[in-house]
Amino acid sequence: MASIPATRAWCEQRDAADPLAGLRAEFTLPEGIVYLDGNSLGALPKAAPGRVADLVERQWGHHLIASWNDAGWWDKPRALGAKIAPLVGAWPDEVVVGDGTSVNLFKTLVAALRLNPGRDVVVGEAGNFPTDLYMTQGAAELCGARERRVDRADAAAIRAALEPGDAAVLLLSHVDYRTGELRDMAGITRLAHEHGALVVWDLCHSVGALPVELNACGVDFAVGCTYKYLNGGPGAPAFTFAAERHHAAARQPLTGWHGHARPFDFTAEYAPAEGVSRFLSGSQPLVADAALEAGLDVFAGVDMALLRAKSLELGDLFIAVTERAGLGLLTPREHERRGSQVALRHPDGYAMVRALAARGVVGDFRDPDVLRFGFTPLYLRYVDVFDAASALVAVVESGEWRDPAFAERAQVT
Amino acid sequence: MASIPATRAWCEQRDAADPLAGLRAEFTLPEGIVYLDGNSLGALPKAAPGRVADLVERQWGHHLIASWNDAGWWDKPRALGAKIAPLVGAWPDEVVVGDGTSVNLFKTLVAALRLNPGRDVVVGEAGNFPTDLYMTQGAAELCGARERRVDRADAAAIRAALEPGDAAVLLLSHVDYRTGELRDMAGITRLAHEHGALVVWDLCHSVGALPVELNACGVDFAVGCTYKYLNGGPGAPAFTFAAERHHAAARQPLTGWHGHARPFDFTAEYAPAEGVSRFLSGSQPLVADAALEAGLDVFAGVDMALLRAKSLELGDLFIAVTERAGLGLLTPREHERRGSQVALRHPDGYAMVRALAARGVVGDFRDPDVLRFGFTPLYLRYVDVFDAASALVAVVESGEWRDPAFAERAQVT
Numbered sequence: 151m152a153s154i155p156a157t158r159a160w161c162e163q164r165d166a167a168d169p170l171a172g173l174r175a176e177f178t179l180p181e182g183i184v185y186l187d188g189n190s191l192g193a194l195p196k197a198a199p200g201r202v203a204d205l206v207e208r209q210w211g212h213h214l215i216a217s218w219n220d221a222g223w224w225d226k227p228r229a230l231g232a233k234i235a236p237l238v239g240a241w242p243d244e245v246v247v248g249d250g251t252s253v254n255l256f257k258t259l260v261a262a263l264r265l266n267p268g269r270d271v272v273v274g275e276a277g278n279f280p281t282d283l284y285m286t287q288g289a290a291e292l293c294g295a296r297e298r299r300v301d302r303a304d305a306a307a308i309r310a311a312l313e314p315g316d317a318a319v320l321l322l323s324h325v326d327y328r329t330g331e332l333r334d335m336a337g338i339t340r341l342a343h344e345h346g347a348l349v350v351w352d353l354c355h356s357v358g359a360l361p362v363e364l365n366a367c368g369v370d371f372a373v374g375c376t377y378k379y380l381n382g383g384p385g386a387p388a389f390t391f392a393a394e395r396h397h398a399a400a401r402q403p404l405t406g407w408h409g410h411a412r413p414f415d416f417t418a419e420y421a422p423a424e425g426v427s428r429f430l431s432g433s434q435p436l437v438a439d440a441a442l443e444a445g446l447d448v449f450a451g452v453d454m455a456l457l458r459a460k461s462l463e464l465g466d467l468f469i470a471v472t473e474r475a476g477l478g479l480l481t482p483r484e485h486e487r488r489g490s491q492v493a494l495r496h497p498d499g500y501a502m503v504r505a506l507a508a509r510g511v512v513g514d515f516r517d518p519d520v521l522r523f524g525f526t527p528l529y530l531r532y533v534d535v536f537d538a539a540s541a542l543v544a545v546v547e548s549g550e551w552r553d554p555a556f557a558e559r560a561q562v563t
Numbered sequence: 564m565a566s567i568p569a570t571r572a573w574c575e576q577r578d579a580a581d582p583l584a585g586l587r588a589e590f591t592l593p594e595g596i597v598y599l600d601g602n603s604l605g606a607l608p609k610a611a612p613g614r615v616a617d618l619v620e621r622q623w624g625h626h627l628i629a630s631w632n633d634a635g636w637w638d639k640p641r642a643l644g645a646k647i648a649p650l651v652g653a654w655p656d657e658v659v660v661g662d663g664t665s666v667n668l669f670k671t672l673v674a675a676l677r678l679n680p681g682r683d684v685v686v687g688e689a690g691n692f693p694t695d696l697y698m699t700q701g702a703a704e705l706c707g708a709r710e711r712r713v714d715r716a717d718a719a720a721i722r723a724a725l726e727p728g729d730a731a732v733l734l735l736s737h738v739d740y741r742t743g744e745l746r747d748m749a750g751i752t753r754l755a756h757e758h759g760a761l762v763v764w765d766l767c768h769s770v771g772a773l774p775v776e777l778n779a780c781g782v783d784f785a786v787g788c789t790y791k792y793l794n795g796g797p798g799a800p801a802f803t804f805a806a807e808r809h810h811a812a813a814r815q816p817l818t819g820w821h822g823h824a825r826p827f828d829f830t831a832e833y834a835p836a837e838g839v840s841r842f843l844s845g846s847q848p849l850v851a852d853a854a855l856e857a858g859l860d861v862f863a864g865v866d867m868a869l870l871r872a873k874s875l876e877l878g879d880l881f882i883a884v885t886e887r888a889g890l891g892l893l894t895p896r897e898h899e900r901r902g903s904q905v906a907l908r909h910p911d912g913y914a915m916v917r918a919l920a921a922r923g924v925v926g927d928f929r930d931p932d933v934l935r936f937g938f939t940p941l942y943l944r945y946v947d948v949f950d951a952a953s954a955l956v957a958v959v960e961s962g963e964w965r966d967p968a969f970a971e972r973a974q975v976t
Contacts, residue, residue, distance in 0.1 A: 178620075178624045180624075180625050180626075180627070185627060187627065187628045190628050191623075191627055191628045191631075193624075193627065194619065194620070194623050194624035198619060199616060199619050199620050199624075202615055202616075202619055202850060203612060203615075203616065205797075206607065206611060206612050206615055206796070206854060207591075207607070207612055209797075210604075210607050210796060210797055211591045211593075211606075211607035211612075212593050213593075214593070214598060214600065214604055214606065214925065215600045215603050215604045215925065215927065216925075217797070218604075218797075223797060223798075249662065249663070249666065250662070250819070250844060250845035250846055250847070251845055251846075252817065252819030252820070252821075252844040252845030253662065253666055253817055253819070253844055253845065256816070256817055260705070276831060279820075280820045280823070280826070280829050280830070280831075281819045281820040281821075281844075281845060283831060283832075283833070284818045284819060284820055284823065284833040285817070285818060285819055285844075287818060287832070287833050288816045288817060288818035288833070289816070291816070292673070292705050292706070292816045293705065375846075377846070383619070383623060383848070383849070383850050384622075384623055384630070384631075384636060384846075384848075384849040384850065385636075385846040385847045385848045385849045385850075385852075386848055386850070387848060388845075403669070403701045403702070403704070403705045404665065404666055404669055404698070404701060405697045405698060405700060405701035406663070406665030406666070406694045406697055406698055407665070407692075407693045407694040407697055408665075408694075410693070410697065413693070414930075415930075416693050416929070416930060417693070418689060418693075418696060419696075419700070420696070420697040420700045420701070431663060431665040431666055431694075431698075432663035432664055432665030432666065432694055432801075433663055433664075433788075433790070433797075433798040434663070434798045435796070435797075435798045435799055435800060435848045435850075435851030436796070436797040436798045436851075437615060437796050437797065437798075437799070437848075437850050437851040437853075437854050438848030438849075438850045438851040439798075440850075441619060441850050512627065512628065512629075514628065516829070517827075517828075517829060
């Protein structure tokens with residue numbers, strides 16, 4: 151991690167020179183707020199309300215059923231997938247949008263298990279996001295497979311879990327949702343393949359925040375949500391990546407008619423579609439897709455290397471400014487091991503996050519003691535991050551978080 | 564089927580006396596069109612654009628992550644389910660909204676198979692909507708179960724399929740998507756239970772069009788879409804019904820964190836939620852949910868018996884007027900065997916539907932020879948149906964459908 155002059159004047163200079171600065175104008179941001187929770191729910195793209203209104207009022211209200219063809223509704227899962235593909239290093243026909251991350255985890259895990267007969271273990275990480283753990287349990291139980299969890303998603307632990315030679319598939323998150331740690335996708339994927347296992351990567355906390363290179367890393371399957379760094383709207387449909395080499399043989403179990411080879415023949419037997427479309431099941435919520443498309447279109451022409459550089463610098467800045475608050479740093483300092491969030495620890499972190507919100511800075515908290523701050527380079531300025539970090543220091547140093555009102559728990563998502 | 568005086572003057576009288584007539588004002592309908600395809604995609608409720616805009620601009624854009632609690636996002640699947648419950652004869656806590664019909668078929672089929680160990684057959688109907696067939700194949704394959712399909716969903720055929728005593732579950736559509744035939748939910752459910760099988764009813768083509776009495780009929784599970792007679796918007800999330808008596812034991816396989824007993828404890832092991840919430844998996848598209856909620860709210864206070872009476876009379880009217888066109892009637896005339904659509908047959912039906920559309924009447928067509936016309940009593944007037952039926956007679960008698968332009972196939976959904 152580079153040392154940076156963490157002053158507001160330096161931040162103003164960086165903003166003035168920022169080649170991505172213009173992208174902030176693409177978003178509607180609430181007045182007087184610094185929003186560091188884009189890793190949970192991305193901000194509203196300015197184009198989204200108009201796109202959604204057009205979908206609702208013109209395509210649905212006026213053209214009704216005709217829009218399934220005329221407005222491209224039928225092909226929307228593929229069209230949106232093609233827009234996500236360049237952000238994850240995939241070919242346009244390797245990604246489809248539909249269903250949620252949880253459901254897509256099930257599809258890809260079962261598909262991977264079926265591609266690897268004779269092996270019956272799913273290797274995962276104990277600290278993965280709960281739905282990854284739970285969907286693995288659900289898929290493993292139905293497939294008669296077993297689970298094996300590593301305590302840490304590092305090469306040594308993963309190697310040990312793969313060495314028995316019974317692992318069919320390895321499921322990991324590219325970025326840890328609590329710590330913000332970025333995993334070595336290339337190295338771990340190679341390790342899995344050397345041990346005869348396929349990989350499913352969960353990209354929820356990396357897609358849109360940093361360059362992802364699925365094909366360069368030889369990844370088999372991936373899933374990800376679109377409502378965090380892709381700014382697709384609350385609960386927006388998720389995506390599935392399947393490497394082209396698996397298209398012919400991969401069989402996912404949720405065999406709905408949208409994944410059929412000839413859906414309008416209405417044949418009695420299921421026959422999977424040729425490409426990644428076989429990972430589709432049923433109709434998708436087009437109203438939500440319209441908002442998502444607005445979010446994806448912001449990325450057109452964005453240089454992901456510039457995005458990554460700014461993201462890391464914002465993280466460096468936040469770490470440097472908050473250092474004096476004396477909170478524990480959970481996120482790796484090294485750039486190659488860090489996603490686009492910084493996590494700090496304190497037993498009273500919940501009250502601190504609440505007190506910080508009262509100062510207009512939105513972060514979030516995860517039990518038992520993790521304060522999380524996400525950095526979305528598309529709409530955050532250096533001065534925003536400086537001000538937010540300074541506010542956190544002030545909250546901690548002033549002790550204002552000790553106000554009992556801040557300790558009162560509301561459900562946090 | 565009652566004989567009715569199928570004249571325009573009679574229709575005008577019926578419209579003037581129609582207690583549901585005021586509901587038409589709740590919808591935006593394109594000028595100069597009679598829309599008889601509400602059985603595929605319902606019309607736009609006037610409240611939907613405003614609800615969606617509020618979700619997008621205020622709840623998402625302004626309040627961002629706070630809306631998960633403050634705007635009721637987390638509980639939306641249950642809140643929407645409670646609004647569907649009275650339309651299907653269920654208790655509010657027996658229905659949840661989330662995922663699509665195909666995915667929910669998978670969940671309920673697997674749950675039913677697990678509740679009935681020692682039996683391994685899923686009985687279905689050969690003519691069911693393709694995704695019902697395909698999802699059954701997918702679920703059966705993964706569970707090591709077998710399929711058995713009846714050629715006709717009548718009591719005799721179903722009894723024969725159940726008699727071997729190996730059927731774990733029976734899946735039927737309440738209304739046949741092509742013929743519009745309404746099945747005897749009470750009698751067939753009883754028959755299944757007498758033979759030790761559970762039932763899953765697909766309500767896609769009945770919910771919102773006629774009273775459904777799931778609990779009075781002793782139904783175990785049901786699924787249905789919300790974008791047809793419920794007017795929830797294209798691809799809007801579907802719903803799942805699970806009878807309360809199964810809540811404690813039912814285990815569906817898509818065990819995502821939204822179905823967890825304590826989702827915010829982030830525990831390592833899955834534990835299903837107490838009630839029907841265990842049928843949830845992951846986050847749902849809130850933007851689409853907002854449109855759906857507008858559609859459901861139209862039903863508040865609507866007397867479903869009146870709705871049913873009008874629906875049947877509209878069907879009677881359409882059949883009476885189109886009789887002279889000499890097309891084959893595929894739909895049962897008897898009220899107790901008819902849903903809310905009328906299907907006619909002709910080898911050149913496709914061209915006829917296209918020619919009819921050129922006259923401003925939207926119906927649809929299903930291979931090989933089925934012309935389908937849906938009747939939505941919420942927004943259709945008697946005069947609309949009379950004019951549409953008269954236009955179909957004119958199309959057939961004039962031979963204008965023979966114009967080669969009408970024979971040219973576009974993909975129809």
